[in-house]
Amino acid sequence: MRKFKLLLGIVFIGVILFGYFNYPKLNLISGFASKNMASNVFIAHRDPVDVTLNDHEMTLINLSDCEVSENDKSATATVYGLMPRKAVYKEGIGAVLTNKEFSKHNFDIVPNRSINKDSLHFPYGNNGIIVTLLENVDYDKLEVAFSNAFKDPQEKIRSLLVVHKNQIIGERYIRGYSEDTPILGWSMTKSILATLYGILEYQGKLDINSEPFSEEIGTNSQKSNITLNHLLRMQSGLAWDENYFKISDVTRMLFLASDMTLAQRNNEVIAPPTEVWNYSSGTTNLLSGILREQFKTHQEYLDFPYKSLFDKLGMNSALLETDLAGNYVLSSYGWATTRDWAKFGLLYLNKGDWNGERIFSESWADYVSKPTKDSNGTYGAHFWLNAEGKYPDISHKLYSANGFQGQRVFIIPSKDLVVVRMGLKEQTDEQFNTLLKEIIASIR
Template sequence: MPCLRPLLRGATLVASLCLLAPAHAQTWPEADWQGGPAPSGPALQAFEAYAFPARDDATRQGVRSDAVVVIRDGQLVYERYAGPTRAQTPHLAWSISKSIMACVLGVAYGEGRFQLDDAVAQHFAPFAAHPQVKMRHLLNWASGLAWEEDYEYAPLKSSVVAMLYTRGRDDMAGFVAGFPADAEPGQRFRYSSGDSNVLAASLKQMVGEDAYADYPWTALFEPLGIRSAVWERDASGTFVGSSYAYMTARDLARIGLLMQRGGRWKERQLLPQAWMQFALTPFANYHPTAEDAADGVPGGQWWLNRAPAGAGLPWPNAPETTFAALGHWGQALYVLPDQKLVIVRYADDRDGSYRHDDFLKRALAAFAQPEAKP
């Protein structure tokens, strides 16, 4: 049976992912990754010069990669670490946590625990104040709540700082539920760690209090062979789905391989095809500002290299099928399905000089296999 590879333009199906039977035998990690042919040459040198430049950590200015791991066709072909990070170090993923939680929710979706058009209040009672908000709206960061996702440079007006560190830290999802709406649900994109934490709280009611504490492990981490994962919870017992998952770079790459192979892990379709299609479909009402243009187009808690109406690709040097999980200070999990590449980058970028497109351009030159000649 052939792979399903729909055209990108005008289509809503998952782009270039093999969602049906694999066309050839595939390599999967067991306890560890199998090594593959290591790249070398000028393209690799150019990649490393960008990814691992010299930096004065006293000022925290410039690019600083803590880890880069590259998986090609299921094999580990490159890894390098810097600073205190090593192969066995569970690194803070920041907002990559959102995409990890989306995978956990994808398993719950496949188990029939919720539907995309369920009202959020059906699964999280404090959201009764927002009866029109559906699960799909939270997944697209489109709840319509009056949320301000500002960070350390604007702490006084930042909703996320208040949620994580001050007024909301004991019950983060409950704190979010208290925000007023300032847009109709589903009609406006506004990036919100609050939306993501309400998703994490909704999962608790879906699976029950007793199962919830282990659910990310039983549903996702253990089937993938992830052993390093740590996930912080707030005082109410809810996973901080927006921000506080930790794992090694090698383990995070397992989630990338799951996504690269259409939600399938070995012989098991862990994430349903319908879930993959939703997660990798651009949010229809996304209208990027100039500031947003390089961040990718929002899907279902993932970022897509798709061109919104009237705009170019966010990462023009990467294929249109590329997608990513992204986090604060340069954390990234890039998935390039056509090239069979998964790239994990942990980092401590503070000055805004890092560019996804610059990194991906050099990574493709260094790690993508040249097309075979007929």
Template structure:
């Protein structure tokens, strides 16, 4: 019996050690996810701690995290087992997960206060403002459209988790609906829709002659190996060849980058070359953050870089609400962290629907949308340059093939369908299999005759 007890004790010890070895590298991800998303949810999106913890943070180990909110400093401290994460707040640039850099360094960077458009949007006609006329464009079956929008709010599988929906047809808003506790004032997290905003900012720099997407990316650490052949074009089409793991369910590259790294671009750029650049499609949030850093490098002045999205994009198209968050090193987290209202996401969709032209001003290069929707090598015609495509109809068989879209984790979408003059925005919190995106878009498209 004594020997049996010893064996059992040893087995329990090994199980405990195994559990510790498994959970330890996940702890910064668990607490970092909670701290970052809760702080931005409260202090940017104007949501409550209770709402965030009941929905966005109510899964896996995240639901067991203890969060302390400091309303005075606009920060959150999150604790689970033996690990703690905390955030710092910079006005105009959001909540920053504190990793690798002291708070004093994070807060001391030359963040300019860039004025948002001063006019009251309620007095300015759509799309530059929020004065929306009631006239409905011809050729729309409004009863069918409203049914399709209502269905998205059923909150049961296969239409679970919708926060808000907006439909713009022929440039005119024709449907807009919010779940309880959300409104026109709510800022929604983009997740990977932010990648498409990096596409726009890169396009503006190309138009200004400050960025050559086909030249070597010019990362210093790539000069002496085959990575020197990687271009910004390769990075934007997700075929740089850099090793990457985008699995959100474990201690993957994307989770480590977002929750453990202060300099996300440097982490991503440190990855070895796995494939020849341009040959293999592999979706990588790291690639977008490298491009964000390369734009910072091309601009050459941090204050100008920080002001760039607001001055050259957001203010140009009436996106008054938008906040692009930075990492602890001061680079915009182009892979994941942009907040904006539903209407502002619709405005961004309209910019691309109109070939980069905004009310007569060509903001993007004239061929930029065509470039952005050219299929990347190896993507099965499903991806362009930081935009998803429907050319093969794989995920959206019942939707026009010319649709392209911004997609974000857990169900954030801007759908752009030129053949229908249509922009659809949907935000929410829906895990895989909980929301029928093909059926949702198809239902709206079928209402447009």
């Protein structure tokens, strides 16, 4: 009996300790589930059941239960009835996780858009695509590449699109998706952030070698030496923990913070600029906050990505979500259709020129695709690179916008190619290498 009581006591203590250390994680699970559900239902117009069965079928997130309310355009999630979190959708700025400070914030200000219907085909318009066959493309080989990409349902690809010589030469979607379905790019949104800085630089309104903290804290601190260039290259030396499987800097920012621009801004300096390369979503949202400071009003800040980028490219589906404080969450929450993501890639393939109008300087494409010190050739300025040859059969000049679960916009200048792959499951470097190799093999 004594042994039984002792064992029972140990089990009881174990349960208490397990609950103590893991209960806060429920906030992250229900936070992710409610936010992702609200965004998918009200931005992409997806079926909540489909989102639950597919998007939420991942470790821990599959423990959540979600309810959608059409009345107030919200989604509420719990984990076995515990830790309810609610996300509310607002037209123009997406879905935002609510918290105790929700009632303090004003969501009346939304971006102004200028969406023009025109007679042009993709990519310079939205009046269909050119269907002329290119003589240097082996469409049979291209079909094999597409068939292989979609062969295994477990790989959870959602769409694949290939553009060559500014023309779509291949495009496919799984059931439930089409050329009109916006898809979350996750960290591909970081590359949009870099582009916005490139636009301001081209307009002469910003110097990427400027020091955004110099006036804030004086010249005697290491932080004052951090430049926008250091931030764009993820080498500021500011502390950051990008771990999605525990309570960390990035999970606190995305699922608990009202103002996500402060998450890294308030962190300590652990190394001088350029001495450490550390991938950081906090850095991107810090840059979003600095971007906001370049404008006199909140309205101008909200309008800028649309006025200067999306609407110029005819990316009519593009949408950037904000945090509670009205800052764009440029680390993670950018939406667009597969075709519109392809337009973004084409802007870089054409080095900032869009049908005769220059969006950013030609040198900006070179800047973002130049390897950053200590990244082992994998990172430029908010773009990923192939400089070290992780895709051994593909040009080392390839660079890409990358996002969680295998979202990719590959830019391959040597082949005049943009490849967009959207999915719900991360791929290995070997798998991406095979996909790209097979696509390139179809071009003579």
